Amino acid sequence: MTNRIYNIMFHTHTISGIIISAALYVIFFTGSISFLRDEIIAWERNEPVDSNYFSQVDFDALLNNIEKTHHLTGRDVSFYQRVEGQIASTILSAPKDTIAQKETRRSDFFATNLSTYKTEKYADAYTLGEFFYRLHFFAQLNLYGRSGYLLAGFVAFFFLFAIITGVIVHWKKIIPSFYVFRPNGKWKTIWTDAHVSLGIIGLPFQFMFAVTGTYLIIGYSIMLPPVKSLLFNDDDNAFNKVLNPELHIEYSYKGEPLDKTTSFNQFIIETKKKWPDLKLNRL
Template identity: 45%
Template sequence: MNKRNYNVFFHLHTVSGIVISVALYIIFFAGAFALIKDEITAWEKGDTVQLEQALDVDYDKITAVIKEEGYNLEGRNIRLVMPDVKQEVLVILSGSKYEDASDEDKQGAFFYINTINYTRSDYYTFYSFGELIYRLHFFSQIPKIGTYLAGFVALFFLFAITTGIIVHWKKIISNFYVFRPKAKFKTIWTDAHTALGVIGLPFQFVYAVTSCFLCLSILVLIPGNFIYNNNQKKLSEDLRPMTKDYPITYKTHTEFSLNPFMEQTLEKWETFSPSQVYIRNYGDSNMKFQVDGMVSTQQKFIGHGRIVYNVPTNDVLSIKDPLKSNYIEAVEMTVRKLHFGDFGGYWLKLVYFIMAFITCFVIISGVLIWLEARNKKNVPEKRRKYNEKVGHIYLAICLSMYPITALSMIVSKLIPRSLDASRLTILYCVFFGGWLLLSIFFRFKRDNYFTNKYTLLIGSILGFLIPIVNGISSGNWFWITFQNGQTAIFLIDAFWIVLSTISTLIILKMNKKILDKN
C-alpha cells in the first residue's frame, strides 16, 4: 500500500473510532450485562427459580387468568413468549377484530403471568435493573431514534474494524506477540490495542454485523416495499412467517382446550422447546393455535420449527419441520443466536462477557493512543488543551459506568417491595443521575489516572458489597444459592466477587508502578 492510501485509511480508522468511541463503549459495557439481564431480575427478586416447573405452562389456565383480569378475548390474537429464569410468560393481546366490539376490547395490552402461581403483573410492576441496562445497550431510552442511532454506531464500528485491519494488516501477526510494559505510554497502549483488538476481532465483527441487522432492519424493508408493490402484509408474512394472520368468520367456537395441542407438538419432535405461542382469532370458528420453537442446538444449530393447528377441527393446518432449514428464517435465527449468545449456556455467555470487556478496553486504549499521539511539542498549545478536554470527557463518561452499575444493583436490591410501582423512577434517577454526577466530577478533576483509579476503586468496593447486601436482605448468601442449585442468583454474586477482585488487583498493580517510578 502506498503512503497516501495508508494515511487515508489510518485517518478514516482514527476519526470513525473517536467519533463513536463513547457510544460504542456504552453499547458494549451495557451489552455485557444485558447477556445476564434475566439472571439479574431473578437475583433482584430473590425468589427460588423453579425453571422446569415454570416451563410446564398450562395454556387453558393462562387464558382463564386473562379473562379473570377483565379482558374479553373474543376475536383477539394472543401472543405468549415462554418463560425464562424470571418464570413469567409475556402476554401480548391484540385488539379484537370484531367490528361490533367495544372500544375497550379493541385496545391491545401486554403484561406478565407468573407460571408458578399464575398471578398477573404489569411491565412496570417490577422494573428490573437488568431491563434498564439491556435497553441502554441499544439506546432505547432515547425516544424514537435510539435504536437507529445504535445501529449506525454499529455500522461505523464495522467501518472502523475494516479500516483498522487494512492499516495494521502487515503488522497484525508480528505486533500480536509484542508487549513492552516499560516503554512510553503511547507504545504500551498501542501494543495492548493491537493485541486485544486481534483477539476480539471475530467477536467484534460478528457483533457489528448482527447489530446492524437488528437495529437497521427497517432499511431492508425499503427496497422490499418496491419488490412487493407496497404490500407490506405479504412482505411481512414472507420475511417472518410466524406473523401470518387469518381472517375472522364472526362465528363463535367456545368448546376447546389448548393444552392437548402443545402436548401433541412436544411428542412430535424430540428435544423441541417452544419459544412463542400464538392464539389467533380466539373464540372464532377460524381459531388457530400456533407453536414456534427450537430443537436443541446439539441436534441442529438452527432447528427452528413451527406447527399451526385449526382449533375447531383439531387438524394440523401447516407445519415447518425444525430439522429442515428455511433460508430466510435461518438467516434471521442465525443472526439472533450469534448476537444474544443463547446457544451455548452460561459458558458461552462467559466468553461473550469477557470479549465485551476486552472490546471496552480496546476502545479506551484507542482513545488513549489518540491522546498521546497529539500530546507533542509541535502541536499548538490550544489544540493540545482541547484534546485533553476531549479525553477527560470521554474517560469520565465511560469509566463512570462501572461504579454506577454496581451502586444501581445495590439500590435495586434494597428497594422495598411496597415501592415496586416506583422502581423505574428510582432506578433511572440513581443510574442516570449518578452517572451524570460522577461524569461531571471526574471531568473537572482533569486527571485521567485519578479517574481510572477511583472508578475502579469505587466499583470494586461496591461490587464486593453486592453479595453481602443480597445475603443480608434476602438470606440468599452465595454459598447457600450454590448448594441449593440456584444458578441464576449465585451467578450474579459470583460474577461481582470475581470482577471486584480483578479490579482490586489492577489498582494494586497501578500503585506498584507509581511507587517504582518514584
C-alpha cells in the first residue's frame, strides 16, 4: 500500500469515526436498554410480566367492553401483543357496513389493557421503555417520512466503512498490536493500545451490527422501491399484501347477524389443544 492510499484510509477512518461517534453511542446505549424494554414498561406501569398472559385473557368480555365505546359491527378487529405484559395494540378497520354512522366510518388504533379493559391512545400509553426502543433507530426524528430511520441507517453505513478502513490501516499490526498494552506510557499511547485491542476483540460483533443495520434500514429504503416498481407496477396495495400478508386478509361482509353466540375464548382453548406449545400474541 502506498503512503498516499494509507493516509487516505487513515484520515477517512478517523473522520468517519468522529462524525458518527455520538450517534453510534446513542444507538448502542439505547439498544442495550431495549433488551429490558418489557421489564421497564412493566415496572413503570406496576404490572407483572407474564409471558403467556395473552392466551389467558377473557376476550369475550373484552370485546363486549370495547363495543360500549366503539361500534364493532362490520369491522375487522385485531389484537396484537408486541410487548410482554398486559397491554395489547388494538386495530379496528373501517366499518364495512355502508349505513354505519358517519363518525365511525374510519379505522382506529389504540392500546388496550387486557386486565382492566381500559383503552388508551398511543400517546397516552407511551412509556420510557418505548422511548428507548424507538430512540435506538431514531424513530422520534421521523419528521419527514423515514428521516430518522435513514439517519440510523447512514450511521450504520459509516460505521461499516470505519470498520473496513480500520482493518486495512491496522492490517500489518493487528496481531502484534493486540498483545501490546503500555499503561505507563503517554495517554495517547494508552488510548491507541486500548483502541486496537478492544477493536479486535469486538470486531466480529461490530461488523455484524454494521452490516445488518445498513441492510435492514438503507437496504429497505433503497432496494424496495425498484422492486415495487418492477414487479408490482408501483401498486402499493399489491406490494403491501405480499410484504405483510397477515395484515391484508380481507373478510367479506354479508350484513347478516349470526344465529348463534360466538366465543373467542373457545377458539383459543381449541387452538391451544391443537398446538400446546404455541405462544399466542395475536388474535
